[in-house]
Amino acid sequence: MSRQHVKPHSKTHAKKREILERALACFSEHGVTGTTIEMLRDATGASVGSLYHHFGNKEAIASAVFIEGMNDFGALAMKYLSELMETPLPAKDMAERAIKVMVYANVDWITRNPDWARFVFQNRRIVSASDDDDVLRKGTASFYGKLIEFKAPLVAAGYLKDLPIELYGAFISGPVHDYARHYLAGRHDIPLSEYREILAEGAWHALKGHGAH
């Protein structure tokens, strides 16, 4: 708790963010395998020694890019959810609104951060392999915790299906990510954002309970 234990460098985070953004650009253009440490050195301005000192190895740099992206998305999702919770609505509308807002968070973040999203979709193995997996898991766990507590009364009232939170995640994110992945790889022509409402409707119909008809 003493002052010394507070992270000392205030510039550090911004600097790290800068490095990760430039690394992302390299990875997006050449893939993780195709990006050499030399390329990262040139793109970021940091020396080879520095990169290894701070990250450990190349995969860990990719992993850090991944985490940074997920945190960024998490922040947006949290913001959307907070705003919703401040809005006074009848329970039935609240249920529908909540599902849709979570879809919007996914669609909007991906739309605004296409490179980051593409990287995340295409490089999941990198984090599964690394220790950062736990970091990530803790982040989503706390978010899920909030959601569980939020949906409980809506489930009890019959406005939402009684399913484990993992399936809520699947129905909310799954279709968005599936479409986004193909779109970001150039295999679909219509932008994800165009289907924002259709995807939200679909998730709502998949998850609404009997009392919501």
Add this chain to the structure above:
Amino acid sequence: MSRQHVKPHSKTHAKKREILERALACFSEHGVTGTTIEMLRDATGASVGSLYHHFGNKEAIASAVFIEGMNDFGALAMKYLSELMETPLPAKDMAERAIKVMVYANVDWITRNPDWARFVFQNRRIVSASDDDDVLRKGTASFYGKLIEFKAPLVAAGYLKDLPIELYGAFISGPVHDYARHYLAGRHDIPLSEYREILAEGAWHALKGHGAH
């Protein structure tokens, strides 16, 4: 059309399949990056020269594993769809059945081929990067063609929503893949197969048209 143009080696495919399965085992255990050519040589029994002669480079081996897996899945999906088409059903039931059967195809293939599925989920970048992307696209395109023609009358009758086929794919595969990905990475405890029916129901509710209520 002459006999010479028919692929000459009958053993070749089985042998290649064998090699790809062993390569998959390596990749699953150590990741693509963590697997060296030497490891692949030892695991498959083929020499370094042979591997390069047949595949070109390491990524191409991974890419071939990917394609093999997707074709395997495609065959199962096609089988399920054919069986359905032979079943005489009233249009309304047919709509629901079709959506659910496609979900089952996904769930069942993943359940039976967990290593292959995990590999596919975690290494999509490899194929996006390679030329094999087109091979894959053509495969799914012909399958999608069948689906489009199949759903047309059901859409016209109001039993299914009028959405582009890409969104059908998203609502059918998205939630399954999202859950499966986490499950196969050890982040969820309940097996995918346990949620087979719930996932099918969800997809159906997301896609059913007004005439199906």
Add this chain to the structure above:
DNA sequence: TATATTCTAGAATATAATTCTAAAATATTT
């Protein structure tokens, strides 16, 4: 049987990741 083609082998080479040593910068203590 002779000739061409494809396939296998493994050593040689090239490329790129990682480590290492020392110097510079920054922080901490006296």
Add this chain to the structure above:
DNA sequence: AAATATTTTAGAATTATATTCTAGAATATA
């Protein structure tokens, strides 16, 4: 403020690994 410790940067040296290359074996074709 000077002395000391710690963290960070640098880039050359090393190690690991992918890829290429040459020659010989196997197989197909004429």
